[in-house]
Amino acid sequence: MTLEWEQVNVDAADPVALGRWWSEALGWVVVNDDREEYEIRPEKDRLPGIIFAAVPEGKTIKNRLHLDFRPDDQDAEVARLLALGARHADVGQGDDVTWVTLADPEGNEFCVLSSRRS
Template sequence: MALSLHHLVVDAHDLPALARFWCRVLEWRVLSEKEREVIIGPSAEAGTGICFMPVTDAKSVKNRLHFDLAPDDQEAEVARLLALGARRLDIGQGGGRSWVVLQDPEGNEFCVLKPRRNLIAFAD
């Protein structure tokens, strides 16, 4: 059986606003916008995207899944993301870590990693 990841689904209160934030973060674009879903991705031909779906309840706990972003320049990227509307977040990670924890405008956590100079090969 062939299987591939199609979308990561993110619950949101303001679908268009959160989708546009992540489009700016990832330099992606809106691929589909409907009343109850907004889908973004790098292109219409890309195999995987992010789908934003509506929820009415408020976020109350740490995400069980989050994005790790790998920039060329961590400091510059954190500054860019803060300018786009992200906020710093302390989840008890302590100092000296190789990542910076941020949250998007709706409070979803994500990390900005230090640059990865060498690609890591994952073995199966």
């Protein structure tokens, strides 16, 4: 048996707005612009993708699954994401960590890791 990772599903109040935000944040392309299931991918035919699906309820607690990103320049990337509309998030990570926890416009947490050292 083999499995291929197809996508991550993200519940959203506004799938189009959130999908557009992540598309810009990641530099990914839109492969489905449906209002109920908006999908982005790194390239049109490259997996995995992210689907933003409409749900009636809002986010109430910390995500149990989140994405981590490793940039070339952590400070520059955090500044860029904040300028796009992300905000700092406190999920109990403390002050002595090497990553920065942010939240997207709907409150979904993700981390910007420190730059890799050679």
